[in-house]
Amino acid sequence: MNMEPTLKYIGVVNSPLKRIEDCPKLESENAPEATLTILPEFLEGVKDIKPGQRLILFTWLHIGDRTTIKVHPRDNPDTPLTGVFSTRSPDRPNPIGMHVVNVTAIEEPGLLKVSGLEVLDQTPLIDIKPAL
Amino acid sequence: MNMEPTLKYIGVVNSPLKRIEDCPKLESENAPEATLTILPEFLEGVKDIKPGQRLILFTWLHIGDRTTIKVHPRDNPDTPLTGVFSTRSPDRPNPIGMHVVNVTAIEEPGLLKVSGLEVLDQTPLIDIKPAL
Numbered sequence: 001m002n003m004e005p006t007l008k009y010i011g012v013v014n015s016p017l018k019r020i021e022d023c024p025k026l027e028s029e030n031a032p033e034a035t036l037t038i039l040p041e042f043l044e045g046v047k048d049i050k051p052g053q054r055l056i057l058f059t060w061l062h063i064g065d066r067t068t069i070k071v072h073p074r075d076n077p078d079t080p081l082t083g084v085f086s087t088r089s090p091d092r093p094n095p096i097g098m099h100v101v102n103v104t105a106i107e108e109p110g111l112l113k114v115s116g117l118e119v120l121d122q123t124p125l126i127d128i129k130p131a132l
Numbered sequence: 133m134n135m136e137p138t139l140k141y142i143g144v145v146n147s148p149l150k151r152i153e154d155c156p157k158l159e160s161e162n163a164p165e166a167t168l169t170i171l172p173e174f175l176e177g178v179k180d181i182k183p184g185q186r187l188i189l190f191t192w193l194h195i196g197d198r199t200t201i202k203v204h205p206r207d208n209p210d211t212p213l214t215g216v217f218s219t220r221s222p223d224r225p226n227p228i229g230m231h232v233v234n235v236t237a238i239e240e241p242g243l244l245k246v247s248g249l250e251v252l253d254q255t256p257l258i259d260i261k262p263a264l
Contacts, residue, residue: 005192006138008225010217042225045201048218058228060137069177085142085260086180093140093174094258096190096228126226128217 007060010045011038011110011125018121020063031118036125038110046128049103049112057099058127059119064095097123100131139192142177143170143242143257150253152195163250166233168257170242178260181235181244189231190259191251196227229255232263 015034068091070081101114147166200223233246
């Protein structure tokens with residue numbers, strides 16, 4: 001197996017969710033609109049993204065605890081301790097967040113408004129794929 | 133923005149697809165059965181995965197070209213050069229593969245058979261989430 005790689009941040013999420021307590025537990029629960037700010041060196045990579053498109057965003061949930069292997073789902077101590085790979089906990093060995101969003105506007109090249117994103121302000125963005 | 137992080141490999145894909153030319157371009161095109169071998173330190177994280185479950189696997193497409201920002205979709209030179217974040221090209225700044233698979237068997241703890249996975253043999257696995 002080859003060397004373990006370092007991620008490149010391609011941008012950052014700007015969101016009204018400033019504290020972990022502000023975050024809904026699932027996307028369906030009232031996630032607000034957010035803005036993606038793409039770093040200059042990756043602008044050409046988002047040039048074909050248009051309002052109305054549905055995207056899958058990958059974030060790095062940077063405050064996640066990377067030593068977590070088992071969790072109580074949804075932070076409820078009454079739920080049984082569960083292998084983290086059977087959950088969507090942000091505490092996991094590689095805290096990759098996956099979020100399906102709609103593009104609502106392109107404010108300028110590299111400034112993308114999206115709806116329904118439940119991550120904290122300043123969360124790094126690591127990939128974007130079209131939702132098929 | 134904080135330091136760019138290093139991924140941890142949680143396991144590896146064992147697949148009959150040994151060469152890039154063997155890989156179907158999309159999962160729907162005849163992807164074979166594969167085995168996920170989970171590394172010992174992450175075994176507890178997969179203990180609740182059962183046959184019949186549907187998972188989202190995240191892989192590191194380690195032979196992807198990380199300098200790619202624009203691509204001809206599906207490697208077809210007749211398609212227009214497209215921003216890589218509007219495509220699923222494995223050549224991208226962070227070559228994260230996302231794959232929806234079905235668990236067909238757990239051969240022993242940490243050896244998971246899955247169907248419909250279109251990645252090369254020896255591709256590192258970086259995360260597993262339940263498909264909702």
